[in-house]
Amino acid sequence: MKPRHKRLALIAGGLAILGIVATLVLNAFQSNLVFFFSPTQVAAGEAPRGKNFRIGGMVKEGSLQREADGVTLRFVVTDTDKDMTVAYKGILPDLFREGKGVVAQGRLGEDGVFAASEVLAKHDENYMPPEAAKAVGDAHQRAAANKAASEAAAKTIKQ
Numbered sequence: 001m002k003p004r005h006k007r008l009a010l011i012a013g014g015l016a017i018l019g020i021v022a023t024l025v026l027n028a029f030q031s032n033l034v035f036f037f038s039p040t041q042v043a044a045g046e047a048p049r050g051k052n053f054r055i056g057g058m059v060k061e062g063s064l065q066r067e068a069d070g071v072t073l074r075f076v077v078t079d080t081d082k083d084m085t086v087a088y089k090g091i092l093p094d095l096f097r098e099g100k101g102v103v104a105q106g107r108l109g110e111d112g113v114f115a116a117s118e119v120l121a122k123h124d125e126n127y128m129p130p131e132a133a134k135a136v137g138d139a140h141q142r143a144a145a146n147k148a149a150s151e152a153a154a155k156t157i158k159q
Contacts, residue, residue, distance in 0.1 A: 034052050034053055034054055034105060035048075035053050035054065036053070036054040036055075036056060036103070037053055037054070037055055038055070038056065038057060038079045038082075038135030038136075038138065038139070039055060039057055039077055039078060039079050039081070039082040039083055039084040039135075040079055040081045040082040040135070040138075040139060040142075041135075042055060042082075042084055042108065042114075043082045043084070047108055049108060050107065051107065052105060052106060052107055052117075053105070053106075053107075053108075054103050054104065054105045055077055055084055055086070055103070055104050055106075055114055056077065056101070056102060056103035056104070056135060057077045057078050057079040057080075057084075057101070057102070057135055057136060058077070058078055058079070058080070058099060058100065058101060058102070058136065059075050059076070059077060059078075059096070059097065059098045059099060059100055059101075059102050060075070060076040060077070060078045060083060060098070060099075061098050061099050062098065063075045063076035063098065064098055071089055071090060071091070072087070072088070072089045073087075073088055073089075073092070074086065074087050074088075074113075075088075075098075077102060077104065077114075079135040079136050079138070079139040080136055080139045080140060080143070081139035081142060081143060082139075084114055085112070085113045085114065086104050086106075086113070086114045086116050086119075087109075087113050087114070087115050087116065088104065088106075088115075088116040088119055090119070092119055092121070093119060093120065093121040094121075095121040096119065096121040097121070100121065101121070101133070102119060102120065102121055103119075103120045104116035104118065104119045104120070105117055105118040105119075105120075106118070
């Protein structure tokens, strides 16, 4: 084999190995990619079915229910616009409380209940996960816009 052919074969082999490595890295990245959705987005059908994602908001007051085994529990996550029931089997973080911010990672079940594999809670008095804070803020803005629109419609009807 001529030196020129050896060089081309070496370059082609290197490119093939580089392509395989890039494919494996991108595949691993894609399988570990987890997106965040608010309960309103999940209710609107924006969340993926059959794939892991995160849901966040506030734990609704009075919604925490423990089952007889002591490890399985259900609670409701809300962004003040929509609510989502979350089922979790495991030990909750020490800082998990009703009325506080939470982010849960898992999958949406066929029954509409979010089956969490991991629950993350706030770490201090004033903290809420950024995604959850944005979801709650967006819900408040939508509620204010809807209220303003209904008030404007009521004024128009009176006139």
